[in-house]
Amino acid sequence: MAAELGLAALWLAAALSVLQLIGGALAQRDTNSDLAKLVRPAAVMQGLLAGFAFLVLLYLFAVTDLSVKLVAANSHSDKPMIFKLAGAWGNHEGSMLLWITVMALAGGLIGFVERRLPEQTMQATLAAQAFVGLGFYAFLLLSSNPFERLPEPAMEGMGLNPLLQDIGLAFHPPTLYFGYVGLSVAFSFAVGALLTRQVNPDFARAMRPWVLGAWIFLTLGITAGSYWAYYELGWGGWWFWDPVENASLMPWLAATALLHSVSVLAARDALRTWTIMLGVVAFSMSMLGTFLVRSGILTSVHAFAADPERGTFILGLLILYIGGALLLFGLRASSISEGDRFSVTSREGALVFNNVMLSAILGIVLLGTLYPLLTEAFDVRVSVGPPYFNPVGAVFTIPMLMVMAVGPLLRWRQDSFTRVKWPIIISAVVMVAVLALVVILGSYSILADLGLAVAVALGIGSFMPLRGRNLLRVPIATWGMVVAHFGIAVALFGMASESAFSEEKLAAISVGESTQVGPWQVTLDAVEPVAGPNWTAIQANLGASYDGGTSIELTPQSRNFWAPPQETTESVLATRWNGQLYAVVGNEAGDGRWQLRLWWKPFVTLIWYGGILVALGGLLALIGRVKTDLKRRYVVKRAGDRRAEAAS
Amino acid sequence: MMRFILAILSAALIVMPASAQQTLPPAPLAYEQLSDPAQEEAAQALMETLRCLKCQSQSIADSDAPMAGDMRHQVRSRIAAGEEPEAIRAWLVERYGDYVSYAPTVSNTTWPLFAIPLLLLIVAGVIIRRRVGKRS
Numbered sequence: 020m021a022a023e024l025g026l027a028a029l030w031l032a033a034a035l036s037v038l039q040l041i042g043g044a045l046a047q048r049d050t051n052s053d054l055a056k057l058v059r060p061a062a063v064m065q066g067l068l069a070g071f072a073f074l075v076l077l078y079l080f081a082v083t084d085l086s087v088k089l090v091a092a093n094s095h096s097d098k099p100m101i102f103k104l105a106g107a108w109g110n111h112e113g114s115m116l117l118w119i120t121v122m123a124l125a126g127g128l129i130g131f132v133e134r135r136l137p138e139q140t141m142q143a144t145l146a147a148q149a150f151v152g153l154g155f156y157a158f159l160l161l162s163s164n165p166f167e168r169l170p171e172p173a174m175e176g177m178g179l180n181p182l183l184q185d186i187g188l189a190f191h192p193p194t195l196y197f198g199y200v201g202l203s204v205a206f207s208f209a210v211g212a213l214l215t216r217q218v219n220p221d222f223a224r225a226m227r228p229w230v231l232g233a234w235i236f237l238t239l240g241i242t243a244g245s246y247w248a249y250y251e252l253g254w255g256g257w258w259f260w261d262p263v264e265n266a267s268l269m270p271w272l273a274a275t276a277l278l279h280s281v282s283v284l285a286a287r288d289a290l291r292t293w294t295i296m297l298g299v300v301a302f303s304m305s306m307l308g309t310f311l312v313r314s315g316i317l318t319s320v321h322a323f324a325a326d327p328e329r330g331t332f333i334l335g336l337l338i339l340y341i342g343g344a345l346l347l348f349g350l351r352a353s354s355i356s357e358g359d360r361f362s363v364t365s366r367e368g369a370l371v372f373n374n375v376m377l378s379a380i381l382g383i384v385l386l387g388t389l390y391p392l393l394t395e396a397f398d399v400r401v402s403v404g405p406p407y408f409n410p411v412g413a414v415f416t417i418p419m420l421m422v423m424a425v426g427p428l429l430r431w432r433q434d435s436f437t438r439v440k441w442p443i444i445i446s447a448v449v450m451v452a453v454l455a456l457v458v459i460l461g462s463y464s465i466l467a468d469l470g471l472a473v474a475v476a477l478g479i480g481s482f483m484p485l486r487g488r489n490l491l492r493v494p495i496a497t498w499g500m501v502v503a504h505f506g507i508a509v510a511l512f513g514m515a516s517e518s519a520f521s522e523e524k525l526a527a528i529s530v531g532e533s534t535q536v537g538p539w540q541v542t543l544d545a546v547e548p549v550a551g552p553n554w555t556a557i558q559a560n561l562g563a564s565y566d567g568g569t570s571i572e573l574t575p576q577s578r579n580f581w582a583p584p585q586e587t588t589e590s591v592l593a594t595r596w597n598g599q600l601y602a603v604v605g606n607e608a609g610d611g612r613w614q615l616r617l618w619w620k621p622f623v624t625l626i627w628y629g630g631i632l633v634a635l636g637g638l639l640a641l642i643g644r645v646k647t648d649l650k651r652r653y654v655v656k657r658a659g660d661r662r663a664e665a666a667s
Numbered sequence: 668m669m670r671f672i673l674a675i676l677s678a679a680l681i682v683m684p685a686s687a688q689q690t691l692p693p694a695p696l697a698y699e700q701l702s703d704p705a706q707e708e709a710a711q712a713l714m715e716t717l718r719c720l721k722c723q724s725q726s727i728a729d730s731d732a733p734m735a736g737d738m739r740h741q742v743r744s745r746i747a748a749g750e751e752p753e754a755i756r757a758w759l760v761e762r763y764g765d766y767v768s769y770a771p772t773v774s775n776t777t778w779p780l781f782a783i784p785l786l787l788l789i790v791a792g793v794i795i796r797r798r799v800g801k802r803s
Contacts, residue, residue, distance in 0.1 A: 252725075252729065253731070254725075254728070254729030254730070255729070256725075256726075256728075256729045259724055259725060259726075259729075260724075261723070261724035261725075263724075317723070371794075371795075372795060375791045375794050375795060376791065378791075379784075379787045379790075379791050382783070382784075382787050383784055383787065386779075386780065386783050386784070390777075390779065390780055394776055394777075399765075399776050400764060400765065401765045401766060401771055401776060401777055402718045402765070402766050402767070402768060402771070403769070403771055404716065404718065404724075404726070404769025404770070405715065405716070405726075405769060406716045406769050406770035406771075407769070407770065407771055407780065411784050414788070415787075415788075415791075523700075523711065524700070525698050525699055525700045527698070527699065605698060606693070608698075614698045616698075
């Protein structure tokens with residue numbers, strides 16, 4: 020019964036989005052027609068219905084209703100409750116339902132609260148939102164129904180991939196989806212503004228919270244995903260330039276560029292067409308990411324061709340939305356004026372530089388991700404990996420980060436380099452000094468050394484905008500920028516340090532013996548079998564002491580899951596302020612010795628602390644912006660009330 | 668019911684070859700470092716740029732797959748025997764195709780990978796130059 024209710028709610032939500040689309044389209048002729056007035060209520064109702072459908076799916080997973088195909092294929096009655104719930108979105112159908120739910124809820128929210136823009140623009144925006152949503156409803160209802168029943172209920176579920184039975188990963192995909200969907204709202208705003216030609220600071224202010232929100236979620240999602248790969252895959256790598264990772268990085272790059280250009284538009288009424296264009300690109304990257312991850316094209320182009328239904332559907336949607344938006348952009352862009360002019364040595368100038376560089380990096384990641392797929396279609400298989408992305412990306416990243424260290428010090432509109440002469444000189448001196456220091460310390464990797472130097476200079480530079488100001492009176496949004504920029508420096512320092520100073524030790528030792536990695540002395544105290552709720556494991560009891568200090572106990576495991584059967588390594592981490600010891604236990608070597616893999620990674624945790632700081636900066640900026648907006652709204656309302664009072 | 672049994676059976680069939688493989692001990696240098704740190708560093712650098720052919724987007728330096736272990740053994744033993752890293756890469760490419768190397772080299776199938784970033788660099792330069800031009 021529950022499954023049918025969920026399905027019915029989904030169909031109703033789809034029907035309402037048709038209404039929302041038609042109403043919004045008609046509103047372009049007459050914004051006060053009866054249908055046009057229905058647009059906002061339809062958006063709200065659609066959000067509630069989709070939310071209900073998702074709750075139903077959660078319920079089906081919570082009670083492990085094995086008559087539902089999706090539950091039987093992805094869940095198991097023995098699983099802990101949290102992973103039963105996470106199973107609801109840890110699969111194709113469920114994750115698409117999550118996507119559409121978040122999108123509908125976001126549409127409902129803007130329908131409910133957003134009153135700054137002209138009504139016609141809002142109706143066009145909601146129509147665009149409905150148009151995008153409709154494609155996903157069609158996809159879900161026609162080819163990936165999450166509520167499908169089995170002809171006969173299964174005896175037991177098939178279980179969830181053990182690699183995915185991890186608390187970090189349970190929340191990683193929804194976080195990314197919130198980001199993707201936030202960008203769909205930005206896209207709808209951009210299309211709405213293009214349709215009514217209302218590209219102005221008000222539009223930018225309405226769009227900005229969504230871009231910021233999406234960007235915060237993407238930042239957190241990527242950070243969490245990277246940490247998950249780091250401790251779960253058991254080899255100490257934290258970024259693989261894997262197409263799935265790139266699929267989340269590309270929307271982040273586009274959103275970062277959009278975030279900065281939308282701020283220029285809000286503050287200075289410049290970069291109008293560029294902002295619209297980035298709005299379209301950012302959502303295109305989200306769609307492309309979904310396509311890459313969901314179509315199965317990544318395992319092999321040929322696998323995709325063998326079972327093309329889902330992939331083709333998303334590809335069709337991708338072409339429809341992106342092509343449509345670009346066509347609209349092409350038709351309307353010339354009728355939107357460029358906006359205010361500015362000099363190259365100005366805050367806008369620095370932000371344009373940042374935008375161009377981010378776009379170029381995005382272009383390279385896109386190229387490196389898609390190129391192997393393209394050649395594979397012609398039966399030529401090539402691999403594009405870190406040796407390509409790292410140096411080619413750095414050509415654009417390093418100049419961008421250098422400009423980022425001083426850009427925020429420049430004034431809007433017109434400024435001169437001589438005014439910021441000292442910050443530039445200080446940054447340059449710091450860079451050279453750090454570079455010299457790391458070479459003396461014995462790191463000869465060009466990229467890692469440059470990374471460390473830029474990170475320190477940027478870390479200092481990021482606080483310079485606060486110089487000589489009363490810290491209590493600095494706007495929250497400015498604090499947000501400072502914290503986010505500092506976070507980038509911190510993360511970069513972690514990445515570069517990990518790459519320059521990591522030490523690896525592979526050892527085969529018997530119980531009682533010890534080995535050395537970096538400053539750590541690691542002793543194998545015992546090896547014993549242990550059992551969990553749905554796995555058994557071999558566990559090594561290690562004693563690790565840093566630089567002759569007191570020994571701490573570490574217990575890496577090699578686990579065997581039985582539903583579905585799979586072997587995983589559970590690494591353990593010993594975290595100090597200056598880095599992490601990473602330990603993995605492998606197989607027995609045959610002569611009573613056990614394989615240990617150990618790494619000492621100086622300052623590696625800064626990568627993820629940096630990511631969290633960046634997200635925190637975004638959050639501060641969001642709070643600051645929303646607070647200012649609310650104040651502005653209050654002032655406008657007060658003025659209106661007073662005028663009404665005076666009139667009566 | 669029938670379907671369920673079939674599913675279990677097919678799952679068991681998929682798993683069996685994997686467990687059969689694990690009964691073979693890994694090659695000696697799959698999980699053992701070379702004693703000379705300089706050689707080990709060279710081997711490590713090379714392994715990080717070679718693709719594990721059985722995995723999805725992992726290098727042989729970060730994979731538990733038996734084949735990755737065999738390839739690590741190959742790389743380490745050849746480095747120990749004094750071969751140049753690039754010669755080993757060439758040998759592997761000859762055996763497994765370009766796919767095995769993560770470091771694309773300029774060839775008639777990969778030139779756009781290098782031409783397009785160059786183009787991007789020029790376009791970025793032109794955009795920024797045009798802004799400078801506008802000021803004067």
